[in-house]
Amino acid sequence: MSGLIKSSIARKLVMALSGLFLVVFLTQHFVINFTSVIAPETFNQWSHFMGYNPLVQFVLQPILIAGVVIHFVMGFILEAQNKSARGVSYVKYNGGANASWMSRNMIYTGLVVLAFLGLHFYDFWVHEMAYKYVEVKAEDPTRYHAETVEKFAPIWRTLLYVVSFVLLSLHLWHGFASSFQSMGVNNKYSPVIQKIAKIFAVVIPLGFAFIAIYHHLNPITH
Amino acid sequence: MKLFLKIWRQKDASTKGQMVDYTLDGVEGDMSFLEMLDILNEDLINKGEEPVEFDHDCREGICGTCSLQINGEPHGPDRLVTTCQLHMRKFNDGDTIVIEPFRAKAFPVIKDLIVDRSSFDRIQQAGGYISVNTSGNTVDANAIPIEKHAADSAMDSATCIGCGACVAACKNASAMLFTSAKVSQFAQLPQGRVEATDRVMNMVRQMDLEGFGNCTNTGACEVECPKGISLENIARMNREYLAASVKG
Ligand code: SF4
Numbered sequence: 001m002s003g004l005i006k007s008s009i010a011r012k013l014v015m016a017l018s019g020l021f022l023v024v025f026l027t028q029h030f031v032i033n034f035t036s037v038i039a040p041e042t043f044n045q046w047s048h049f050m051g052y053n054p055l056v057q058f059v060l061q062p063i064l065i066a067g068v069v070i071h072f073v074m075g076f077i078l079e080a081q082n083k084s085a086r087g088v089s090y091v092k093y094n095g096g097a098n099a100s101w102m103s104r105n106m107i108y109t110g111l112v113v114l115a116f117l118g119l120h121f122y123d124f125w126v127h128e129m130a131y132k133y134v135e136v137k138a139e140d141p142t143r144y145h146a147e148t149v150e151k152f153a154p155i156w157r158t159l160l161y162v163v164s165f166v167l168l169s170l171h172l173w174h175g176f177a178s179s180f181q182s183m184g185v186n187n188k189y190s191p192v193i194q195k196i197a198k199i200f201a202v203v204i205p206l207g208f209a210f211i212a213i214y215h216h217l218n219p220i221t222h
Numbered sequence: 223m224k225l226f227l228k229i230w231r232q233k234d235a236s237t238k239g240q241m242v243d244y245t246l247d248g249v250e251g252d253m254s255f256l257e258m259l260d261i262l263n264e265d266l267i268n269k270g271e272e273p274v275e276f277d278h279d280c281r282e283g284i285c286g287t288c289s290l291q292i293n294g295e296p297h298g299p300d301r302l303v304t305t306c307q308l309h310m311r312k313f314n315d316g317d318t319i320v321i322e323p324f325r326a327k328a329f330p331v332i333k334d335l336i337v338d339r340s341s342f343d344r345i346q347q348a349g350g351y352i353s354v355n356t357s358g359n360t361v362d363a364n365a366i367p368i369e370k371h372a373a374d375s376a377m378d379s380a381t382c383i384g385c386g387a388c389v390a391a392c393k394n395a396s397a398m399l400f401t402s403a404k405v406s407q408f409a410q411l412p413q414g415r416v417e418a419t420d421r422v423m424n425m426v427r428q429m430d431l432e433g434f435g436n437c438t439n440t441g442a443c444e445v446e447c448p449k450g451i452s453l454e455n456i457a458r459m460n461r462e463y464l465a466a467s468v469k470g
């Protein structure tokens with residue numbers, strides 16, 4: 001089994017599985033976020049549950065962080081190995097002739113998404129940690145919706161989020177569909193799977209962008 | 223037609239190379255790309271200069287010896303052809319054509335446009351065969367009944383000519399398409415199943431040892447392959463490899 005990690009096919013599988021795991025997480029995150037638009041009460045309840053449930057906080061959250069770290073560390077390793085596998089670069093390389101822009105620029109779209117994660121962590125996760133463990137404020141299951149909407153008041157943050165979602169979409173466009181090929185799935189269902197994966201890659205980031213813009217345009221007035 | 227050529231010249235494996243400009247007149251549309259280079263070389267020889275070294279053998283698209291990265295694409299802009307089958311009518315009078323060797327750490331340049339592709343031979347030697355006792359009691363391969371679609375699909379994989387265009391095209395210089403074709407041509411036949419586990423493990427290990435890059439499913443190989451070897455082969459090899467790893 002240890003041979004698995006040393007081989008190029010195993011590294012490809014690690015990328016695919018960690019990526020698919022993040023896709024599942026993204027779906028879940030989207031569903032909860034969407035309630036902030038259509039049902040603020042539900043959003044508050046779910047957010048509070050996510051923030052205080054020990055299983056979520058101490059088991060699922062570390063697994064999620066591990067998933068993210070594995071995905072990007074492996075991405076960097078692959079990029080470095082792949083760059084060096086060329087040896088001498090071409091004077092003229094017409095990459096656009098045979099492969100999509102998305103598939104050739106996963107490292108860059110991935111880096112933008114990673115940078116976004118930094119901002120997003122700072123915006124929400126650091127804030128929560130400070131609230132719960134530093135300032136040790138009392139539990140307040142009704143605060144989440146207002147806090148979230150307020151975050152999107154500045155136009156710069158809304159714009160940064162929206163741009164990141166566009167890059168996320170480009171990353172998913174290649175990544176999600178390609179993970180099936182990495183797992184060895186290439187059969188008569190593949191065209192349908194590919195289509196669904198591409199629809200997901202557009203719809204989910206679009207949805208996230210919609211939520212950010214919606215909150216920016218609909219501030220809470222007291 | 224008149225062409226402006228930019229060609230990679232390199233004296234030998236250890237000397238640094240560079241692009242050199244040539245102007246060539248009188249090229250006809252029905253010449254092959256290699257014939258065009260032949261004419262250039264005749265000119266150079268007549269002038270007492272070193273001809274441009276390039277690989278070729280059959281000149282009919284079956285041996286996989288010709289190579290060349292032409293304007294940034296292996297075997298040039300045409301699809302499903304090797305460089306020897308590429309017609310000059312695909313280019314226009316006055317065009318500038320950039321000609322480089324296939325680039326990969328595992329394909330070191332020997333001279334000018336010739337690269338050493340023996341890394342492919344070593345992958346093949348690591349498992350791209352079936353063990354048959356040929357000492358007088360060889361069984362006729364046709365004696366084993368094989369489903370038509372399996373036979374056809376195995377034949378499709380077997381049409382890989384080992385040219386290396388897949389590696390040259392891939393932004394990662396990955397040899398997955400070649401290796402997967404060589405794994406697949408046996409994996410789909412009963413004769414090949416016997417040693418399937420060892421074959422895929424050994425061939426992938428050799429492929430990694432040679433220093434080829436990791437596949438990221440860009441699909442460039444499939445587009446540039448002169449024989450139309452499809453990505454299905456890579457998916458099959460991934461399955462074979464995972465199954466073999468679990469078996470241990
Ligand atoms: S898979 Fe295609 S491109 Fe690669 S070596 Fe075989 S014939 Fe050439």
Ligand code: FES
Nearest residue numbers: 279281286288306
């Ligand atoms: S010279 Fe044989 S395939 Fe081109």
